[in-house]
Amino acid sequence: NAGVTQTPKFQVLKTGQSMTLQCAQDMNHEYMSWYRQDPGMGLRLIHYSVGAGITDQGEVPNGYNVSRSTTEDFPLRLLSAAPSQTSVYFCASSPPGGTGELFFGEGSRLTVL
Amino acid sequence: GDSVTQMEGPVTLSEEAFLTINCTYTATGYPSLFWYVQYPGEGLQLLLKATKADDKGSNKGFEATYRKETTSFHLEKGSVQVSDSAVYFCALTTGNQFYFGTGTSLTVIP
Numbered sequence: 440n441a442g443v444t445q446t447p448k449f450q451v452l453k454t455g456q457s458m459t460l461q462c463a464q465d466m467n468h469e470y471m472s473w474y475r476q477d478p479g480m481g482l483r484l485i486h487y488s489v490g491a492g493i494t495d496q497g498e499v500p501n502g503y504n505v506s507r508s509t510t511e512d513f514p515l516r517l518l519s520a521a522p523s524q525t526s527v528y529f530c531a532s533s534p535p536g537g538t539g540e541l542f543f544g545e546g547s548r549l550t551v552l
Numbered sequence: 553g554d555s556v557t558q559m560e561g562p563v564t565l566s567e568e569a570f571l572t573i574n575c576t577y578t579a580t581g582y583p584s585l586f587w588y589v590q591y592p593g594e595g596l597q598l599l600l601k602a603t604k605a606d607d608k609g610s611n612k613g614f615e616a617t618y619r620k621e622t623t624s625f626h627l628e629k630g631s632v633q634v635s636d637s638a639v640y641f642c643a644l645t646t647g648n649q650f651y652f653g654t655g656t657s658l659t660v661i662p
Contacts, residue, residue: 443595470648481641481654482596489648497649529595539584539603539645543595 441465445530445544452520452551460515460547462530468542470533471513475499475526476546482529488513520551554579558642558653565632565660573627573656575616575642583644585609585618585625590639590655599627599640632660 446461464471472487484497488507502524504516513532517524527548531541559574577583584603588596600609605620614629625642637660642653 472650474652479654482652484649484651487648495648531596539586539601539650540598541588541596541650543597545593545595 443530443532443542443544445528445547448545448547450547450549452517452549454521454551456520457516457518458520458549459517460528460530460549462513462515462544463511464513464530464532464542465511466532466534466542467510468532469510469535471507472497472531472533472541473503473505473513473515474529474531475524476529477526485515485528517549520549522551525549525551554583554644554646554649554651556642556644556651556653558640559656561639561655562657562659565658567634567660567662568631569660571627571629571632571636571658573640573642573658575625575627575653577623577625577642577644579623579644579646581646583646585616586643586645587614587616587625587627588641588643588652590641592638596641632658634660634662636660 443464469490473485474482486505488494530544555578586601587599589599590596600611602609602618608617616627639655
């Protein structure tokens with residue numbers, strides 16, 4: 440029972456580099472989302488998707504792109520990393536039916552130098 | 553817009569002490585309310601939830617009651633254990649977006 444799987448767990452980038460954080464879930468959840476967690480700020484929603492082919496912006500979308508070509512995968516792309524994007528990133532999914540429960544991955548710690 | 557405000561931490565308690573972590577919310581519509589817990593090095597996991605006014609969520613000895621009149625969802629536990637040491641997040645959703653509080657770190661000492 441894999442649940443929500445995020446890769447990589449740790450990454451160091453230089454300013455201006457690009458990278459993709461991968462997220463996959465095997466629970467057939469329609470809803471998937473990306474959060475960043477910063478000290479004193481809690482979790483803030485970056486982007487979310489309610490199904491394949493549908494994405495929308497959250498609270499802090501600038502500097503990030505997403506796509507949803509399959510139900511299982513929801514990658515988060517940083518096109519030109521900045522030090523302000525140093526954070527811990529969490530992917531989360533939610534089952535249909537309106538229960539509202541989010542299932543989280545273990546997180547990806549990104550450092551931008 | 554929708555938001556959650558929760559008690560600042562950190563909180564340090566002795567084992568078997570009573571725990572309260574305050575959470576209040578602002579929302580348009582009728583939100584569902586949640587408490588999530590995050591253990592060191594892990595992602596968040598659902599602790600309990602309540603979907604309508606006066607509902608009480610409970611799990612592992614923790615409880616929280618959805619109070620519409622005071623827009624609150626305070627987390628309580630009668631007797632904490634060392635294993636309860638973690639960060640606790642209050643959260644709400646009214647649809648496709650979830651809003652989290654800043655988290656309250658709890659340390660329980662033997």
